[in-house]
Amino acid sequence: MMGKPDLLDRVAQFLIAFVAIFALANSAFMLIDPINWYFAVPNVRFTGPPNLHFIRDIGAAYLGCGVMLAYAAFYPSGRWLAAFSGSLWLIAHGLVHVWEVAVGICGPSRFWSDSPATVWIPLLVWVALGILFVRQRITPAGLPKFALLGAIDRMSPGESVYCHELASAPGHAFEKFANFMPVAMHRCEAPADLFHMARIGATLVEDCGPCALTAAKSALDDGVPRALVNAALAGSPPEGELRIAFDFGKAIARQAGDSMTLGEAIEANHGRAVRLELAMTAATVRAYPAVKRGLGLGKSCSLVPLRV
DSSP, X not given: OOSSOOHHHHHHHHHHHXXXXXXXXHHHHHHHOHHHHHHHSTTGGGGOSOOHHHHHHHHHHHHHHXXXXXXXXXXXXXXXXXXXXXXXXXXXXXXHHXXXXXXXXXXXXXXXXXXXXXXXHHHHHXXXXXXXXXXXXXXXXXXXXXXXXXXXXXXXXXXXXXXXXXXXXXXXXHHHHHHHGGGGGOOSSSOHHHHHHHHHHHHHHTTOHHHHHHHHHXXXXXXXXXXXXXXXXXXXXXXXXXXXXXXXXXXXXXXXXXXXXXXXXXXXHHOHHHHHHHHHHHHHTTHHHXXXXXXXXXXXXXXXXXXX
């Protein structure tokens, strides 16, 4: 995920935070004052006499869910797995209520009275995750191996052999690699065109045509004009700030001395945070061609038409 959170990202964040607050508030009530919770919540008394220990047990479950959801709410795209885990008990609890009405243990009126708290509020977490997944606004770490490999194959058909090799390597190598991937894509403050000029510049130094095309496609997906992307692939972005960013990426990749002066120029015009983001992507995007070269799978830029 590149760029600042947009409106739908904020909607997903709000939904997860709302469920977190609900779970934490309910857990506090159950743990601190279980007897009054028993009489305050409609329909609970129909399940049997109050058992304070059992109420506090359930309160502890709500507390665990609430803590995980609160943690996820601060960074849903990167902590989506925490949001999913935090919702599991809440969803399972709601399914128990569905099962009870389905087999006749309780009537429909009781179910509909309970359902806002037991079914519909927990489902908001999955609505939030659906918003993030459909828009591909999540980090890859935590995705099942087959799903992530399928996405990589679709993004770079025929050039993802090294990822499959990582996936078959011992010691969870591919899972560790997936945790690394967002580092090279971190963009929050930097303008998209500036960011991708540095990224493409650094990739071209590594002389890996498929990797350069992958970086170019990422730029297109991030809204960078096609003409500008192709100019960068040809090594001739426009003069000015974009050229400085492109040369900055190349200088970092080459460990050249002018990286300092280029970085200072970027910082003077855009601030320290932008310089940091350009430096991060230029330094880390080189890992992909380096791994491919180490495995004997690299393909020179001269052998691949560099145009998107």
